[in-house]
Amino acid sequence: MNILLWHVHGSWTTAFVQGKHRYLMPVTPDRGPWGRGRARTFDWPETVEEVPYERLAREEIDLVLLQRPEELDLLELWASCARLPKVYVEHNTPRADVPDSRHPLADRDDVRIVHVTHFNDLFWDCGRTRTTVVEHGIVEPRARYTGELERLAVVTNEPVRRGRVTGTDLFPRFAAAAPLDVFGMGVAGLAAERIAVFDDPPQAAMHAELARRRAYLHLCRWTSLGLSLIEAMTIGLPVVALATTEAVAAVPAGAGVLSTNVGALTEAALWLIESPDEARRLGAAGRAAALRRYGLDRFLADWDRLLEEELCASR
Known part of the structure; x- marks a missing residue:
């Protein structure tokens, strides 16, 4: 599967891109927040490819993974991307109006919100938007405790x-x-x-x-x-x-x-x-x-099931 996503959270993305897919990351000349491309201090596989914005419309993309509301606006720049199946990863707890916090993507039928914790799922009001939880997974650190x-x-x-x-x-x-x-x-x-x-x-x-x-x-x-x-x-x-x-x-x-x-x-x-x-x-x-x-195998298996569901539902 060819997945378009932005480099937002280094540790989470490091785990996500360990899967079996091809991961396309927008890159801008200044490597700013809307086009950071590949990580420079995390170990990522070669299946992560940097794609300049002007080339995105020509790329073969199967699914878009969103992590910020503004990324929906960016998709409108490429009509072909805007129509693709989309999932939105909610990394954060609500910032205001707890416990009545409405999610920015509440009451939409064109996206599924994926919460990283059950706590987030509990506290965000997503209205009629489909939601699910895929708990975190990590690449196991090499360091081992000494406590010296x-x-x-x-x-x-x-x-x-x-x-x-x-x-x-x-x-x-x-x-x-x-x-x-x-x-x-x-x-x-x-x-x-x-x-x-x-x-x-x-x-x-x-x-x-x-x-x-x-x-x-x-x-x-x-x-x-x-x-x-x-x-x-x-x-x-x-x-x-x-x-x-x-x-x-x-x-x-x-x-x-x-x-x-x-x-x-x-x-x-x-x-x-x-x-x-x-x-x-x-x-x-x-x-x-x-x-x-929070093992990596469980995390990737959960994501593979969800991605396949979204891809099949869009056909």
């Missing part, structure tokens, strides 16, 4: 701008329990006493560094399930997390500590710092759970 550094790790993007959404205001409370290392894009402004930052490192290098930290913090108040949490679990890090959104399903009992009581979570973080054997035990349980639920 008595430090806590967070992976997040734009924590200064996003503030309370990503739990940025909670970072100093955890840093008081143990030194905190923050990895991701836009983290430079966070550097402070007992908080070190690692701005936009290559994914493989970041995984290797995460593996050396004693525990992983997931402090998002309101977000879809971050793939960095699943990756950390698969590496073998024990998790200390806010019991919010899909995290309560992703981190089973015995794989970490979840609570809405921040004081209890800071105590749990300190306990893991002081108890390396317990940290290793919880991390091993989390790794096993993540591999079972």
